[in-house]
Amino acid sequence: MNEDYLWDKSGEPDPEIQQLEEILGTLRYQPKPFEMPRDVPAPRRRSYFPLLAIAATLLVALLAGGIWLRVRTRNEPQPQYVQLPAPPVEEKPIAREPEKTPTAPKQSVAANRVPRKRSSAPVLSTREREEALAAKQQLMIAFRLASEKLNLVHKRTQSTSPNQIKNQHRVG
Amino acid sequence: MKILLISLLLIFAPAIVTKAQDSRIQMSSLDHLVAKASQTIDVNIDERLIRISAKFLSNDDPDEKRVKELVNGIKGIYVKSFEFANDGEYSPADVESVRAQLRGPGWTRLVGVTSKKDGNLEVYLLLEGEKVGGMAVLHTDDRELTVVNIVGPVDLDKLAALDGHLGIPDLGIEKPKAKKDEQ
Numbered sequence: 449m450n451e452d453y454l455w456d457k458s459g460e461p462d463p464e465i466q467q468l469e470e471i472l473g474t475l476r477y478q479p480k481p482f483e484m485p486r487d488v489p490a491p492r493r494r495s496y497f498p499l500l501a502i503a504a505t506l507l508v509a510l511l512a513g514g515i516w517l518r519v520r521t522r523n524e525p526q527p528q529y530v531q532l533p534a535p536p537v538e539e540k541p542i543a544r545e546p547e548k549t550p551t552a553p554k555q556s557v558a559a560n561r562v563p564r565k566r567s568s569a570p571v572l573s574t575r576e577r578e579e580a581l582a583a584k585q586q587l588m589i590a591f592r593l594a595s596e597k598l599n600l601v602h603k604r605t606q607s608t609s610p611n612q613i614k615n616q617h618r619v620g
Numbered sequence: 621m622k623i624l625l626i627s628l629l630l631i632f633a634p635a636i637v638t639k640a641q642d643s644r645i646q647m648s649s650l651d652h653l654v655a656k657a658s659q660t661i662d663v664n665i666d667e668r669l670i671r672i673s674a675k676f677l678s679n680d681d682p683d684e685k686r687v688k689e690l691v692n693g694i695k696g697i698y699v700k701s702f703e704f705a706n707d708g709e710y711s712p713a714d715v716e717s718v719r720a721q722l723r724g725p726g727w728t729r730l731v732g733v734t735s736k737k738d739g740n741l742e743v744y745l746l747l748e749g750e751k752v753g754g755m756a757v758l759h760t761d762d763r764e765l766t767v768v769n770i771v772g773p774v775d776l777d778k779l780a781a782l783d784g785h786l787g788i789p790d791l792g793i794e795k796p797k798a799k800k801d802e803q
Contacts, residue, residue, distance in 0.1 A: 589663060597759055
């Protein structure tokens with residue numbers, strides 16, 4: 449039997465093979481244009497609008513916050529110092545290195561030392577230090593004044609008749 | 621659109637509430653009195669300055685320690701005090717500009733005292749629920765106008781206890797003379 453027919457369909461075909469070809473030929477691939485089934489739902493495009501809206505809102509809020517902070521910082525009144533004779537401010541050695549006295553040169557010796565604790569005093573520039581001291585002075589004066597007024601109220605409420613005291617009056 | 625509105629509301633609502641509860645009083649309307657006053661105290665200390673100055677308050681000094689405790693949490697201290705050489709140098713409108721703010725929401729007048737000798741003294745508190753969110757003292761006399769505004773939680777007892785402890789010069793504020801019936 450010539451088997452060339454099985455390879456390249458040349459030569460004399462075998463009747464059984466021909467029969468098989470006829471039977472299986474019905475299942476052969478037949479090219480035809482693709483048709484979309486009508487019952488398949490069309491895919492919906494995902495909507496990004498809510499996400500975009502949230503992102504835009506956050507962006508606007510951040511921008512508004514930034515602008516507000518900048519304007520607020522610009523409009524913040526600079527501290528004015530009290531027009532009073534300055535009380536003597538006790539000078540305290542803050543963030544200042546102790547004065548070095550001339551001593552004999554130290555010999556460098558390697559040793560396990562416990563690291564020195566850092567001073568809790570803030571390291572500030574001269575300008576910041578002056579500003580802080582002035583603020584401290586103002587702070588003390590403000591508290592002194594507030595305290596005096598409160599004590600004056602206290603004394604007055606102790607000494608005046610109840611008719612003169614309008615106490616616990618809710619406003620607004 | 622609905623999401624946008626809700627997002628905006630959620631973002632800005634806390635800011636609106638915070639602004640409404642701000643206990644700082646605007647006192648710039650009193651600035652013109654500086655020219656008329658014989659003595660002026662003008663203190664503007666914001667949170668940053670309080671933080672810086674608090675670092676210079678010593679724990680070893682009992683007075684400074686008291687102030688340091690008192691300052692904790694306070695966001696600002698603003699004082700304007702004018703003393704005049706003559707009566708009637710300031711107008712009722714000046715006082716009203718401050719008092720009107722103290723009629724705002726949240727403010728409660730704790731006590732008001734009228735005295736011929738010491739004038740009018742009023743203490744206001746900004747209450748945030750159970751907590752004190754700020755304090756204001758308004759003192760008006762024939763020759764004096766003083767506004768003290770503390771922003772933030774204030775312990776009134778501790779503040780009152782400071783009087784006479786702080787080692788700073790007397791501000792010249794006349795205190796009522798001690799009388800036997802006041803004791």
